[in-house]
Amino acid sequence: MTVLDILRYPDSRLHTVAKPVAVVDDAIRGLVADMAETMYEAPGIGLAATQVNVHLRVIVLDVSEARNDLKVFINPEIQQSSAESKVYEEGCLSVPGIYDEVERPDRVTVRALDLCGTPFTIEADGVLAVCIQHEIDHLNGKVFVQYLSRLKQSRIKSKFSKQDRAAA
Numbered sequence: 153m154t155v156l157d158i159l160r161y162p163d164s165r166l167h168t169v170a171k172p173v174a175v176v177d178d179a180i181r182g183l184v185a186d187m188a189e190t191m192y193e194a195p196g197i198g199l200a201a202t203q204v205n206v207h208l209r210v211i212v213l214d215v216s217e218a219r220n221d222l223k224v225f226i227n228p229e230i231q232q233s234s235a236e237s238k239v240y241e242e243g244c245l246s247v248p249g250i251y252d253e254v255e256r257p258d259r260v261t262v263r264a265l266d267l268c269g270t271p272f273t274i275e276a277d278g279v280l281a282v283c284i285q286h287e288i289d290h291l292n293g294k295v296f297v298q299y300l301s302r303l304k305q306s307r308i309k310s311k312f313s314k315q316d317r318a319a320a
């Protein structure tokens with residue numbers, strides 16, 4: 153397993169729309185293993201393939217306290233969203249150090265493929281629902297800061313651009 157590099161906002165590659173996985177094969181299972189390693193090492197509670205510059209519809213997450221409940225979603229699709237929404241403070245491994253409130257549907261029903269390519273459906277609420285929606289957004293080229301005001305977005309963008317120039 154390999155720890156992969158995570159793209160950082162405002163890297164334009166984070167806005168790539170990921171393609172569906174055609175076949176769940178050993179290459180995909182290897183990608184999932186590397187993504188899980190990268191997420192645990194960061195540490196984070198979720199990671200989309202987009203964030204490691206692989207533009208396939210794969211996400212991994214683990215919202216458990218003990219960090220022993222890896223969930224893998226291949227080609228995830230939200231089938232149903234609750235009318236009720238909830239505000240959570242979100243963060244992102246691609247936007248380190250930035251946390252802000254985002255409002256999303258409170259409950260979602262998600263259909264995806266597992267590591268054997270078998271379809272499954274889960275109903276999620278709370279932090280799991282937030283995390284799934286956040287990661288599916290990544291696959292659609294959307295970073296959570298895009299839900300914030302234009303002013304906040306431009307502040308975050310200039311903060312990260314400055315850091316990147318300083319590091320160069």
Ligand code: NI
Pocket residue numbers: 243244245246286290296
């Ligand atoms: Ni994220």
